[in-house]
Amino acid sequence: MIINAIGKAQFGAIVTDIRLNRMDDDGFVAIKSAFLTYGFLVFPGQFLTDAENVDFGRRFGELEFAALPMANQAKNEDGTYGEIIGVETQRMMTNIGNESWHTDSTYRPISSKCALLSAIVVPREGGETELADARAGFAALDQEMKNKIEHLGAFHSAEYSQANDLGNFPAVSRDSIYHGEAFLRPLVKNHPETGNKNLLIGRHAFGIPGLDRQESRKLLSSLVAFVTGDSSRVYRHKWKAGDTLLWDNRALLHRALPYDYTEPRVLTGTRVAGDPDSELAYYPTDPQAEAGRIALANELSMLRTRQTD
Numbered sequence: 001m002i003i004n005a006i007g008k009a010q011f012g013a014i015v016t017d018i019r020l021n022r023m024d025d026d027g028f029v030a031i032k033s034a035f036l037t038y039g040f041l042v043f044p045g046q047f048l049t050d051a052e053n054v055d056f057g058r059r060f061g062e063l064e065f066a067a068l069p070m071a072n073q074a075k076n077e078d079g080t081y082g083e084i085i086g087v088e089t090q091r092m093m094t095n096i097g098n099e100s101w102h103t104d105s106t107y108r109p110i111s112s113k114c115a116l117l118s119a120i121v122v123p124r125e126g127g128e129t130e131l132a133d134a135r136a137g138f139a140a141l142d143q144e145m146k147n148k149i150e151h152l153g154a155f156h157s158a159e160y161s162q163a164n165d166l167g168n169f170p171a172v173s174r175d176s177i178y179h180g181e182a183f184l185r186p187l188v189k190n191h192p193e194t195g196n197k198n199l200l201i202g203r204h205a206f207g208i209p210g211l212d213r214q215e216s217r218k219l220l221s222s223l224v225a226f227v228t229g230d231s232s233r234v235y236r237h238k239w240k241a242g243d244t245l246l247w248d249n250r251a252l253l254h255r256a257l258p259y260d261y262t263e264p265r266v267l268t269g270t271r272v273a274g275d276p277d278s279e280l281a282y283y284p285t286d287p288q289a290e291a292g293r294i295a296l297a298n299e300l301s302m303l304r305t306r307q308t309d
Contacts, residue, residue: 040247057270102202106156126259134198137227154205155182182292183281192278
């Protein structure tokens with residue numbers, strides 16, 4: 001196994017001379033150590049099957065979902081991909097929403113530990129995945145800003161992000177990511193395994209308690225802009241079929257980039273659930289959940305008003 005850092009900073013590495021589908025325990029120990037150090041790892045030319053994608057993900061913990069098509073094509077019963085999905089559908093609206101910076105599953109009671117994508121079909125241009133180092137972003141803040149945000153939090157909701165970014169108001173269902181809940185999370189997160197501090201921000205975050213709406217929106221957008229505004233903190237992965245990309249949701253932001261939606265883009269995604277001790281906000285049945293519902297309802301009302309103005 002060869003692990004080569006992508007840049008001078010400990011942000012990203014390319015791992016070669018290993019087959020993930022035949023990896024032994026010693027190999028996984030080395031990969032896990034590199035993952036915690038670099039935040040994300042690129043594994044070129046793996047061509048993982050769905051089962052192998054799932055097996056690799058399970059080494060990191062309990063799965064939130066397994067080998068889910070992240071695609072603009074419908075998957076047939078025989079495993080092939082067929083019809084291109086229209087951009088007017090909710091599925092594609094959700095995919096397009098992911099073209100803004102975010103961290104996975106902060107809109108769930110337990111946010112994600114890490115995630116991996118494996119490329120099957122990629123468009124001729126565009127459709128890359130970008131990652132941004134929220135650890136280095138926090139470290140680069142001046143002390144005044146660090147002091148300001150140290151004890152602040154924000155609510156997180158996928159309904160909010162879709163409405164704010166796209167003017168898309170999905171139907172609410174307890175079985176979907178649009179479930180009517182919003183979860184309060186700190187702006188500054190301590191990584192449970194490395195101890196590093198990072199910024200827990202992105203498109204799903206809104207409504208900082210203690211700040212008025214405009215101040216909250218300005219602060220959250222400025223923090224994202226700060227993290228992603230320095231090229232040393234951003235990596236763009238140009239997909240090739242067979243690539244697998246693994247990243248730490250407790251340390252990084254990421255986003256997809258636009259492409260010609262009439263061309264196929266098929267990735268297989270497996271997401272690892274966070275450990276409740278460190279990634280649990282609260283459950284919808286807990287008393288504090290009501291504050292999130294109220295904040296979300298108020299914010300969606302404001303966004304609907306904006307849409308009709």
